Amino acid sequence: MLYWLAQQLDFPGILNLIRYLSFRTGASIATALVIGLVIGPRFIGWLRLRQGKGQPIREDGPQTHLAKRGTPTMGGLMILTAVSLSMLIWMDLSNLYVWACLFVTLGFGAIGFLDDYDKVKKASHKGVSGKVRLAGEFLIAGFASWMIVSQSGTLLYVPFLNYPPLDLGYFYILFAAFTIVSFGNAVNLTDGLDGLATFPVIIASLAFLVIVYMAGNAKFAGYLGIPHVPGAGDLAIFCGAIMGACLAFLWFNAPPAAVFMGDTGSLALGGALGAIAVTAHHEIVLGIVGGLFVVEAMSVIIQVFFYKRTGKRVFRMAPIHHHFEQLGWAEATVVIRFWIVSIVLALAGLATLKIR
Template identity: 40%
Template sequence: MKGILVGAALSLLFALLGTPMFIRFLVRRGYGQFIRDDGPTSHHTKRGTPTMGGAVILGSVLLAYASAHLFTLTMPSASGLLVLFLMSGLGVVGFLDDFIKITRQRSLGLRSSQKLAGQGLVGVLFAILALQFPNDMNRTPAVPFISFLRDTHVNLAFAGTISGVILFIIWANIMIAGTSNGVNLTDGLDGLATGASTMVFGAYVLISLWTYNQNCQRNPGIKCYEVRDSQDLAIVAAACMGACFGFLWWNASPAKIFMGDTGSLALGGALAGLAICTRTELLVIILAGLFVLEALSVIAQVASFKLTGKRVLRMAPLHHHFELLGWDEITVTIRFWIIAGLFAALGLSIFYAEWVVGSA
């Protein structure tokens, strides 16, 4: 428990104090956001706002995680390191995308194929490694079962070892692409993605703590959880939550800095990694429901236009639609935070209800 508190507190402190220093560095280098011309006209005032702030979030998480283990004199776990690897790898892909946008002064960075290739490479490595490193009880960070509140009976390894690994890699990459791009699409208003991410990571702190206290390795029973490194995953989730809190101080409207793809892809990767390693792969769809809605709005917009020539929204993603309806940006952000909080609460309620019903 001490490691979780230290991880959360230090990541918040690092982000809170480190962000203004990073802002000054970016301003000196002239690294500002380029605003797309087809977006809401109110966003044109944000042109030149420092971006790539996700580097502060990522750095704060890594430093806080390391500090938590130094403070508690414990070794990092395979699960925790793998989630941080996925987060860092996608953060690098996002950084390259942001850097190209800034240096070439355009709203597009990496081409879609390049970005997907980068995400895919990191995702494949994560998925392969997640099935390795068995502990003393032969438990690996991930297993080739599709999970909801815990492992289901859907075994991706039914066709044999190699086929099972390939199917798991595909499944893991679908999740990684979904969460990272979901957060990326949501990151269009000051503080929106940061605040929503804080809530989802907070939910994963509670889930990881619960699975630690009711773990089959510590407390065997009919309803125990098979999650390998629950406590360390709680430290990772707490560090992510704290870093988002600290960054939100500077990212809230009017934003002094944007997280950019560096942050959105990294945070989405962390969510996917936590979902896979805590065996809650399908539950993340509910916990991160706001990100899912934002992604679905883009899919619906594109599909409708290609099939019928008509748009279902004034503009996608969904938050821009409400802006064009006349809502103030801060109003959209706060109401979407409320929606994000309701989704996180719903996911936690379902997770806990399964335990209560199963233990009754």
């Protein structure tokens, strides 16, 4: 909104700063952070009042988690509010890519909210049917992918290789939707310990802030040999808003957590990262930057696959962060070590920008 206003006034005086993407990105981080910190206490109080017993805790999970009973969920609403308000203030309202990513974020957030609400209402960790959730996610991701593809094309770029990209045609829409849905659910599965998903999302957002900024700049993209996507640079503002909102949420989610983000936040954040990666044509790099989320999701798939066929478990408990808890690692140890892994993977993903 401020960008549009300054544009109408031809960026006079100090408003000339708004012309610069770097300024608006930094401002979006600060705005989302302040909004999150301001609304946090009242939001948590309201959630606690409305939910009573809070998020249901799995009886078959680690026994240490039973102490978290009564902690309210749906804290993702704080994140979505901070991100949305920050974006409306600093984004270029004419940028279709930003609207597509916001559509995925809020759409996945709505699905996650319905799931969280169903869990709280039924006092059960089983929420909305998995098939219904996936159907809704693919509809949202498919429409957003169509919006993105209509502007950025259908080319698939493979990192490390300096060969012509693959043109997937309309199949790219299905591939893009699968990427968004998969990553949304991968982040959702990771959100099982206090702060475990939030900080890696911040790290992945920072990595993609750099990537979309480079991809949106013709000179940088040409020098690095990465796809140039005009207009993608504005998603740096979106990445910044996610970082600021997540930092504010982490303030309240730090052990012992005063609130859980729930599916409302984890689905939305994962979907947002997936949509950003699709826009920048860095879907494969997303698998590296967000490798922690990929491993978490794969641990569940492997566990279910082998248990159904052999009756035996590969891990003591899935997702894999629970496996390490069962091995005797303290929750804080698991979280901090997983944070370190996420930082290393983000650096590895950024290295692909030059290794071609």
